[in-house]
Amino acid sequence: MTRFIFITGGVVSSLGKGLASAALGALLQARGYAVRLRKLDPYLNVDPGTMSPYQHGEVYVTDDGAETDLDLGHYERFTGVSSRRSDNVTTGRIYSTVIARERHGDYLGATIQVIPHVTDAIKEFVTADLDGADFALIEIGGTVGDIEGLPFLEAIRQLGNELGPERSMFVHLTLLPYIPSAGELKTKPTQHSVKELLSVGIQPDLLLCRSERPIPDSERRKIALFCNVVQDAVIPALDVSTIYRVPISYHEGGLDVQVCKHFRLPHDSEPDLSRWTNIVGRVTQPEGEVTIAVVGKYIKLLDAYKSLAEALAHGGIANNVRVRLDWIDSEAFEGEDPVDILDNANAILVPGGFGERGTEGKIKAVRFARERRVPYFGICFGMQMAVIEAARHLAGLEGASSTEFGPAVDPVVGLMTEWASGSEIVRRGADSGMGGTMRLGAYECRLKEGSRAHGIYRSAAISERHRHRYEVNIRYRERLEAAGLVFSGLSPDEVLPEIVEIPDHPWFIGVQFHPELKSKPFDPHPLFTAFIRAAVEQSRLV
Ligand code: GLN
Secondary structure, eight states: OOEEEEEEEOSSSOSOHHHHHHHHHHHHHHTTOOEEEEEEEOSSSSSGGGSOHHHHOOOEEOTTOOEEOTHHHHHHHHHOOOOOGGGEEEHHHHHHHHHHHHHHTTTTTOOOOIIIIIHHHHHHHHHSSOTTOSEEEEEEOSOTTOGGGHHHHHHHHHHHHHHOTTTEEEEEEEEOOEETTTTEEOOHHHHHHHHHHHHTTOOOSEEEEEESSOOOHHHHHHHHHHHTSOGGGEEEEEOOSSGGGHHHHHHHHTHHHHHHHHTTOOOSSOOOOHHHHHHHHHHHSOSEEEEEEEEESOTTSGGGGHHHHHHHHHHHHHHTEEEEEEEEEGGGGTTSOHHHHHTTOSEEEEOOOOSSTTHHHHHHHHHHHHHHTOOEEEETHHHHHHHHHHHHHTSOOTTEEEGGGSOOSEEEEEEOOEEEETTEEEEOOTTSOSTTOSEEEEEEEEEOTTSHHHHHHTSSEEEEEEEESEEEOGGGHHHHHHTTOEEEEEOTTSOSEEEEEOSSSSSEEEESSOGGGGOBTTBOOHHHHHHHHHHHHHHHHO
């Protein structure tokens, strides 16, 4: 029997609802329950795949090829449960489903309305494909009071009624701002936000209160009184030094016990939080520090590289070092000498990206890393830049480029129009739409015996997640390998290059996929562990 916990947010956005949901998932797991986390996003895009990273942050890709909200990344990193297409839905997708059904004649005779047709479609989504999880944690995007969120709130209100309190619970995340001149934490915004929820028929069962300082009991009592919850269900969610402390801090605040009490589940024993205490110990007592230069484009909004920053931190956890990230706008290299900018880095990483702007700077960063023998990790676009750099400066193909930037003399990176996905052939034309048309999701890759990649993965076949439109052109393989760039990972049909490396270099690897999407703090990705280890070794040389 699956129990549902609905998580809404109030007062302001950016309170970390995704992280809070993920941490609650981790806590319930630590009590031995199976969890599944999902997110309902109230915007009209069918998925976030077409949104700018500046607007929305990273697009998180699942194994089954869905482009989803970055909160799903938090869910996976905190619980280890692989997300699926069915774990993220938007208003846009719900409406397109309902409209397609209407056109198909599924509702013949009826007038299609938000209630019940749209709300039914939402409920269907929320309750489907749960694999018998003990708990489904359903996060509702946006802030209570937003017009867009209303159909979702109505749908979960109905579900709450249908399931009853023994199978459903409403958790509301709010903020208690601290007013320095009064020396007080203020509860009024929380009261108003709960009122807003009540106005759509939802009485929260538990309040998770974000606050930068401890919440006095008197204030918890006041919130309980005004918001109609028991005082023990007003849980402090205080700022913590590292996000990995959040599950521990929630437990100290009594969150898991309250949830168990609500569902009448046993709560006398302690949850096993050793996984989190270990990680916090390593993060707060590192034995050293390395600096990684991340040369990218979307550095003004670091959420655009959320999983990447996390995976690098995980590599630090594996090596007992703190990883300092130096975010560099690749356009900075276009005028200046990269030496001045990159000299302090123990390793260089070029992450995923789209479009021509800033690419010459990225290529300069690759060249610097290759010639100076500084560890280099190229991810997706970063691999493509490494291939262009090697083609131009090692193989003498001066006109080497990617067709993403227009016609090229030597298209070492080009648009693939056909590729194998399992036993199927996927086809795409230059005029295919933009949404959902990239090579998306998990694909198998075979590793070359004896290569560095093979040594790192310790396996001949791996599976990693993709999100890109262009591919390294296999026709240049011989010329590039002769020049020193080895193709150490290929698709099973040997058509798509997946990994390139330079054996005669301390650590130089480019991967076409996004390994950062699968890294977890308690299970750091082997490529990030090896990359940070190489950075540590480099730091000992200087
Ligand atoms: N722009 C490149 C492509 O579409 C790389 C994409 C990426 O880095 N995710 O192939």
